[in-house]
Amino acid sequence: MQQCYGGIIRRQQHLIRCLAVNETLISVNKITRMQSVMSGASPNLEVDALSILRSISPTLDPNKHKGQAGKIAVVGGCREYTGAPYFSAISALKIGADLSHVICTKDAAPVIKSYSPELIVHPLLEESYNVREEDRKSISTRVLAEVDKWLERFDCLVIGPGLGRDPFLLDCVSDIMKHARQSNIPMVIDGDGLFLVTNQLDLVSGYPLAVLTPNVNEYKRLVQKVLNCEVNDQDGPQQLLSLASSIGDVTILRKGQSDYFSDGKEVKSVSIFGSPRRCGGQGDILSGSVAVFLAWARQVAAKEGADTNPAMLGCIAGSALMRKAASLAFEDKKRSTLTSDIIECLGRSLEDIYPVR
Ligand SMILES: NC(=O)C1=CN([C@@H]2O[C@H](COP(=O)(O)OP(=O)(O)OC[C@H]3O[C@@H](n4cnc5c(N)ncnc54)[C@H](OP(=O)(O)O)[C@@H]3O)[C@@H](O)[C@H]2O)[C@@H](O)CC1
Ligand SMILES: Nc1ncnc2c1ncn2[C@@H]1O[C@H](COP(=O)(O)OP(=O)(O)OP(=O)(O)O)[C@@H](O)[C@H]1O
């Protein structure tokens, strides 16, 4: 009799566990459906991001040589933050760039090198705590000369992941940005790069190869500074359009539940995939991803001409891939999903969207 009760209880417990798993699956599906409803993404702004991604991604051609699929450099990494530039630079490589550099402070370099032998790490930048007042001028001239040796080789720069806010370092970075602009190198500006640009808008104003990728805080600061008002979510797309056109000729990727893009002429959105997990570093993956797709979109535009701004195409493809990788990682790791898990899913996501033939 006791054995019989034991069996019933075990079956009941099994049933409860099954129901709990099903509940979880139902909740996850609900979250995904709710996300697209609650994001308020206007269906007419939503683009076919997967087709765009396919249209700008190069085929793997045995006739190509190293470098042709893109050389990316991330300017970022200081004493506090070494993860952010690593996430951005390694994502660029995993998506398909041939070479990925990091230009960081001397203290951050050995740490970033130790994360990966794949990255080319330049210990060039200095923070105030390492520089005497009287040496500032000569050091910033030297930093700029060193960076200049490399600059022309890069197909896109990512400015800002883990850069920090040291005033001396930011002055050097604004000089690097001026040189990059003179050489027509595209720049994806993120993290502390946005802090710099928000206080010095002329660094990007009138430069169509600049892409700004603000998160919720960074967007708020930009809106307050440029439009002199608060963020208005009722009229989000229109405000984004005004922001991009007021700064002048830049493209903005506003990150959130849905990602929105504007170059001041049009607004588009991507709401597909995504993950409810909000661990730090996902924006860094996105910046590396946008840099690669922007470089590829420019290659396509140079060959075939372009109807759409390559900066918009780069943002759309970068966002779609990041969101797909985040959703795959979440399927597997659920609450324990970390940025490094998402990076591991970049290759599979790209393969699902655009398989290698
Ligand atoms: N693993 C890593 O290495 C990662 C590193 N990361 C790196 O972290 C950096 C900051 O990016 P984040 O996204 O945390 O900035 P955000 O949400 O605007 O600020 C949150 C709050 O903090 C404050 N605050 C920020 N910086 C400050 C400073 N230097 N000094 C003082 N206050 C500062 C800020 O204040 P406020 O700007 O509003 O004054 C707000 O209240 C950036 O380099 C990013 O790339 C991330 O990519 C994640 C993974
Ligand atoms: N609520 C959300 N739902 C789904 N995806 C989101 C949500 N918020 C942001 N994302 C996605 O996560 C990615 C990173 O955006 P996020 O706002 O976390 O950047 P961030 O704060 O700059 O990140 P980081 O920690 O790297 O600095 C973007 O591709 C965006 O699409």
Ligand SMILES: [Mg+2]
């Ligand atoms: Mg960020």
